[in-house]
Amino acid sequence: MTSARTRENRSGWLLVSPSLTVVALVVLLPFALVVVFGFSEVRLVDIPFLGTEPIEWSLDNFRRAAASRAFWGALWTTVLYAGLTSAGSLAVGLVLALALRRPFRGRGLVRALLLVPYVLPVVAAATIWKTLLNPQYGLVNAFGRAYLGWDTPVGFLSTTSADVWGVPVPVALLVVVLFDVWKSAPLAFLFLTARLQSVPGEIEEAAALDGANRRQILRFVLLPQLRAVALLLLLLRFIWSFQTFDDVYLLTEGAGSTQVMAIQVYTELVTKADIGSAAAFGLLMSLILGVLLVGYVLLSRRAGES
Amino acid sequence: MSGVRPTRAARAGRAVVVAVALLWSLGPVAYGVVLAVRPFGEVTRDPLGLPSTLDLSAFATAMRDEADGGFGLGRFVLNSLGVALGTVVLSVAVCVLGAYAAARLRYRGRALTNGIILAVYLFPGIVLAVPKFVILSRLGLTGSLAGLLVVYVAATVPVALYMMRNFFLALPASVEEAALMDGCTLGQLLVRVVLPIAVPGVVATAIYVFMIAWNEYFYALLFLVQHRDLWTAPLGIAQLGDFQVPVTVLLAGSIAVTVPVVIIFFLAQRYIVSGLVQGAER
Numbered sequence: 001m002t003s004a005r006t007r008e009n010r011s012g013w014l015l016v017s018p019s020l021t022v023v024a025l026v027v028l029l030p031f032a033l034v035v036v037f038g039f040s041e042v043r044l045v046d047i048p049f050l051g052t053e054p055i056e057w058s059l060d061n062f063r064r065a066a067a068s069r070a071f072w073g074a075l076w077t078t079v080l081y082a083g084l085t086s087a088g089s090l091a092v093g094l095v096l097a098l099a100l101r102r103p104f105r106g107r108g109l110v111r112a113l114l115l116v117p118y119v120l121p122v123v124a125a126a127t128i129w130k131t132l133l134n135p136q137y138g139l140v141n142a143f144g145r146a147y148l149g150w151d152t153p154v155g156f157l158s159t160t161s162a163d164v165w166g167v168p169v170p171v172a173l174l175v176v177v178l179f180d181v182w183k184s185a186p187l188a189f190l191f192l193t194a195r196l197q198s199v200p201g202e203i204e205e206a207a208a209l210d211g212a213n214r215r216q217i218l219r220f221v222l223l224p225q226l227r228a229v230a231l232l233l234l235l236l237r238f239i240w241s242f243q244t245f246d247d248v249y250l251l252t253e254g255a256g257s258t259q260v261m262a263i264q265v266y267t268e269l270v271t272k273a274d275i276g277s278a279a280a281f282g283l284l285m286s287l288i289l290g291v292l293l294v295g296y297v298l299l300s301r302r303a304g305e306s
Numbered sequence: 307m308s309g310v311r312p313t314r315a316a317r318a319g320r321a322v323v324v325a326v327a328l329l330w331s332l333g334p335v336a337y338g339v340v341l342a343v344r345p346f347g348e349v350t351r352d353p354l355g356l357p358s359t360l361d362l363s364a365f366a367t368a369m370r371d372e373a374d375g376g377f378g379l380g381r382f383v384l385n386s387l388g389v390a391l392g393t394v395v396l397s398v399a400v401c402v403l404g405a406y407a408a409a410r411l412r413y414r415g416r417a418l419t420n421g422i423i424l425a426v427y428l429f430p431g432i433v434l435a436v437p438k439f440v441i442l443s444r445l446g447l448t449g450s451l452a453g454l455l456v457v458y459v460a461a462t463v464p465v466a467l468y469m470m471r472n473f474f475l476a477l478p479a480s481v482e483e484a485a486l487m488d489g490c491t492l493g494q495l496l497v498r499v500v501l502p503i504a505v506p507g508v509v510a511t512a513i514y515v516f517m518i519a520w521n522e523y524f525y526a527l528l529f530l531v532q533h534r535d536l537w538t539a540p541l542g543i544a545q546l547g548d549f550q551v552p553v554t555v556l557l558a559g560s561i562a563v564t565v566p567v568v569i570i571f572f573l574a575q576r577y578i579v580s581g582l583v584q585g586a587e588r
Contacts, residue, residue: 011492012413019404019467020419026460027426030437037436047443099323110324112572114331119571121521123540124560128338131553139337142353182330190579214316243432246523250544262432269436270528282433293428 037279044273061280086237088181093188118186126250172256346552364558382542390519405470473507510577
C-alpha cells in the first residue's frame with residue numbers, strides 16, 4: 001500500500017515537473033525581476049550590464065509615479081474603460097443568452113455566427129473598425145453626412161470630448177469600449193448560456209403553474225440563478241480589460257484620452273526607455289489586480305458551494 | 307424543453323433581437339469583406355456604394371513580396387505560422403503531462419500545484435512584459451522569432467494547463483483504474499489509455515493555443531517592430547496601416563489572416579467552448 005502511494009507520489013511529481021519548471025521560469029522569475037526593477041534605477045541602456053553591477057535600491061520610481069499626472073490619469077481612464085466594458089459585455093451577453101434560450105430553427109448557426117467577433121484576430125477587427133470610422137471614406141461618417149445632416153466628419157478615434165446636446169461625451173474612449181464590448185460579449189453569452197441550460201425546466205413550469213407571468217419568471221427564477229456567474233463574468237472581464245493593450249493601442253495609439261495603464265507601461269518602457277518606471281507602473285497595476293483576484297477566488301468558491 | 311410556451315409577441319421580440327444581434331456581430335465583418343473586393347478609388351469616391359465588380363487584386367497585392375510590388379504579407383503569414391505551430395507543439399507537450407497529473411494523481415503537494423495553475427492562469431500578463439523583455443534582450447533574443455516563441459509558450463502554458471486539466475477532470479476515471487488493476491505501468495497507461503480518450507481535449511487546446519499565438523500582437527510589436535523581414539501577420543497588418551497602404555489592401559490582408567482561424571475554431575468549437583466555460587455550468 002505504501003509503495004503504491006510512493007509510486008503515485010513520484011509519478012505525480014515527474015509529470016508536473018515540466019509544467020512547473022516552465023511556470024517557474026516564465027512567471028515566477030520574471031515576477032521576482034519586476035519587483036527588483038521597480039525598486040531600482042534601470043534604463044534600457046543598462047541591459048548589457050545587468051547582473052554585473054550591484055543594484056541600487058530606491059523608491060524613486062513609485063514616488064515619481066504617485067506624483068505624476070500621467071499615472072493618475074491613466075488609472076482613471078483604465079478604471080472607466082474596464083468598468084464600462086465589463087458592464088456592457090455582460091449586458092449584451094445577457095440579452096443574447098436570454099433571447100436564444102429556447103430552441104428554434106437555425107439556433108445553432110446563429111449561436112456560432114455570434115462568436116465571430118470573439119474569434120476574429122484583434123488586428124483584423126481593429127483594421128475594420130478604423131476603416132468604418134474613418135473621417136474621409138468610413139461608412140459611419142459617410143452615412144452621417146448623407147442622411148443625418150452632419151456638417152463635418154467626426155474623428156471618432158481622436159476626439160477626446162464632444163458636446164452632445166450640451167453634455168460632454170468622451171468620444172474616443174466610448175468607441176474603444178464599444179469595440180471591446182463587441183469583441184468580448186460573445187464570451188459572456190457562452191458562459192451565461194451554459195448556466196441557463198443547467199437550470200431545470202421544472203422550476204419554471206412550477207412558477208408558471210403558480211401564476212407567474214414571463215417577466216416574473218425572468219426576475220424571480222432565471223436572474224437569481226445567473227447571479228453568481230454574472231458576478232464572476234463582471235470581475236473576470238474587469239480584470240482582463242484592466243490590462244488591455246492591443247485593442248486600445250491598435251485603434252487610437254492612446255489618442256483622444258485613451259491612455260490606459262498598459263499603454264502607459266509600454267510608453268515608459270519603449271518611448272522613455274525607463275525600465276524601472278515601467279516596472280513600477282506594472283507593479284502598481286498588479287497590486288490593484290491582486291485585490292480583484294482575491295475577490296474572484298472568494299466569489300468562485302462561493303459559486304462552487306451554492 | 308420547458309413547458310412555458312412563448313407567446314407570439316415574445317417570438318417576434320426574439321426575432322428582432324436575433325436580427326439586431328447578427329447585424330451587430332457580422333455587420334462590421336461584412337463591411338470589411340465588401341471593401342476588400344472594391345477598388346480603392348471607388349471606395350473614396352462613393353463610400354456607401356456596393357461593389358460594382360468583384361476585384362480580388364487587393365488580396366494578391368497584400369500577399370506578394372515587396373520586390374514584386376506587393377506588401378509582403380505572404381512572408382509575414384509564414385513567420386506567424388512557424389511561431390504558432392512551434393508554440394502549439396511545445397506548449398501542449400509540456401501541459402498534457404502536467405494537466406493529467408494535476409487532475410488525476412494523488413501526489414503530495416497536489417493542492418499546491420493546482421493552486422499555482424489557477425493563480426498563473428489569472429495572473430496579469432502585462433506585468434511580466436517588462437521583465438520578459440529585459441531577460442530576452444539580455445539573452446539577445448529580442449529581434450528574433452525564437453524569442454517570440456519563448457514568450458508565446460510562456461503565455462499559453464497557463465491557459466493550456468487550465469483547459470486540459472478541465473478536460474481530464476471531465477473524463478471518467480474508471481477506465482484508467484481498471485487498466486491500473488490489470489498491472490499497466492504509468493507510461494503504458496498514458497500512451498495506450500489516456501491519450502486516445504483525451505484526443506478531443508488535446509486538439510481543442512492545441513487549436514486555442516494556435517489562435518492565441520496567431521493573433522498575438524503586443525509582444526510582436528515589442529520585439530520585432532524594427533525587423534521588417536520577421537514581422538508576424540498581425541504586426542505586419544498593423545504596421546502597414548501606418549504607411550500609405552490603400553485600405554482595401556489592409557482589409558484584404560485582415561480577411562486573409564482571419565479566415566483560417568475562424569474555420570478551425572468552428573471545426574473544434576464544441577470542445578473549446580466546453581473547455582472554457584467549465585465551472586460556469588454548476
